[in-house]
Amino acid sequence: MGDRTVKLTLHFVAALRDRLGRSEMVLESPEPLTDSEDVVAWIAARDPDAGAALAHQSVRLIRNNQIAPRPAPVADGDTLAFCPPFSGG
Amino acid sequence: MDPILIRIHDTPLSPAQELAAVIGRDGGCGAIASFVGQVRQEDGLVALELEHYPGGTEAALREIAENARVHWSLKRVAIHHRVGRMEAGEPIVFIAAAAAHRRAAFEAVGYMIDVLKTQAPFWKRLHTADGSHWIETRPDDEAATSAWLTELQNKDA
Numbered sequence: 392m393g394d395r396t397v398k399l400t401l402h403f404v405a406a407l408r409d410r411l412g413r414s415e416m417v418l419e420s421p422e423p424l425t426d427s428e429d430v431v432a433w434i435a436a437r438d439p440d441a442g443a444a445l446a447h448q449s450v451r452l453i454r455n456n457q458i459a460p461r462p463a464p465v466a467d468g469d470t471l472a473f474c475p476p477f478s479g480g
Numbered sequence: 481m482d483p484i485l486i487r488i489h490d491t492p493l494s495p496a497q498e499l500a501a502v503i504g505r506d507g508g509c510g511a512i513a514s515f516v517g518q519v520r521q522e523d524g525l526v527a528l529e530l531e532h533y534p535g536g537t538e539a540a541l542r543e544i545a546e547n548a549r550v551h552w553s554l555k556r557v558a559i560h561h562r563v564g565r566m567e568a569g570e571p572i573v574f575i576a577a578a579a580a581h582r583r584a585a586f587e588a589v590g591y592m593i594d595v596l597k598t599q600a601p602f603w604k605r606l607h608t609a610d611g612s613h614w615i616e617t618r619p620d621d622e623a624a625t626s627a628w629l630t631e632l633q634n635k636d637a
Contacts, residue, residue, distance in 0.1 A: 402533070404531070404533055404601075404603065405531050405603035405605075405614060406603070406614040409614075451601070453533055453536040453601060456533075456535040456536040456539050457536070457539060458536070458540055458599070458601070472533055472536065474533065474601060474603070475603060475614065476598075476616065477597070477598055477599065477600060477601055477602055477603065478597075478602060478603055478604040478614075478615045478616065479530070479532075479561065479573070479596055479597060479600045479601070479602025479603075479604070480517050480561075480572065480573050480593055480596045480597045480600070480602070
């Protein structure tokens with residue numbers, strides 16, 4: 392009935408930015424994407440290398456500026472950052 | 481007045497000033513404990529570069545500070561963290577906690593630095609004469625975070 396397009400802003404941080412060759416991507420999908428795993432699968436279908444990097448079990452997620460466990464739910468308009476393990480302090 | 485101060489700096493930290501800002505502020509506090517992490521000179525290090533995720537990093541640090549504040553009844557918490565390019569000996573992070581008594585202050589600071597190592601969105605890049613590479617988390621850091629999280633869960637249970 393309504394528009395089910397899901398539009399997400401994806402960020403790729405640090406080593407993942409280097410690996411994917413970009414820091415940001417806007418994803419618009421006419422099909423429902425309900426969680427981060429759907430997002431990874433969507434990317435993998437178009438770029439297997441990128442998908443493999445994002446699927447790695449060590450990848451951390453930050454959804455709308457909050458660290459999120461994996462899989463993280465996603466909703467239209469979300470910003471989802473894919474990050475390598477943290478190394479601060 | 482907000483008892484928690486979180487600040488990301490892209491210019492050199494001044495731990496002495498940041499500590500001075502915490503001392504003497506709260507009459508109910510008998511103890512202030514603090515920690516400074518600095519860039520360690522290791523083989524080949526020319527510079528260390530730290531990246532953060534604007535918005536997400538501050539939120540994560542605030543959550544760590546708030547958890548500490550609640551658990552140890554802290555009167556004041558400060559976390560200052562540097563990003564950008566640094567050389568050996570430069571301070572990377574400054575953490576301070578003010579509490580009524582010293583045990584809470586010491587433990588809170590220990591908790592915050594241990595948890596920050598694996599739960600705060602920062603990424604280190606080591607620059608050498610031959611190039612640069614991203615640094616991975618050390619297994620010791622993961623273990624330290626797990627130990628604190630278990631201890632807090634046990635105490636709060």
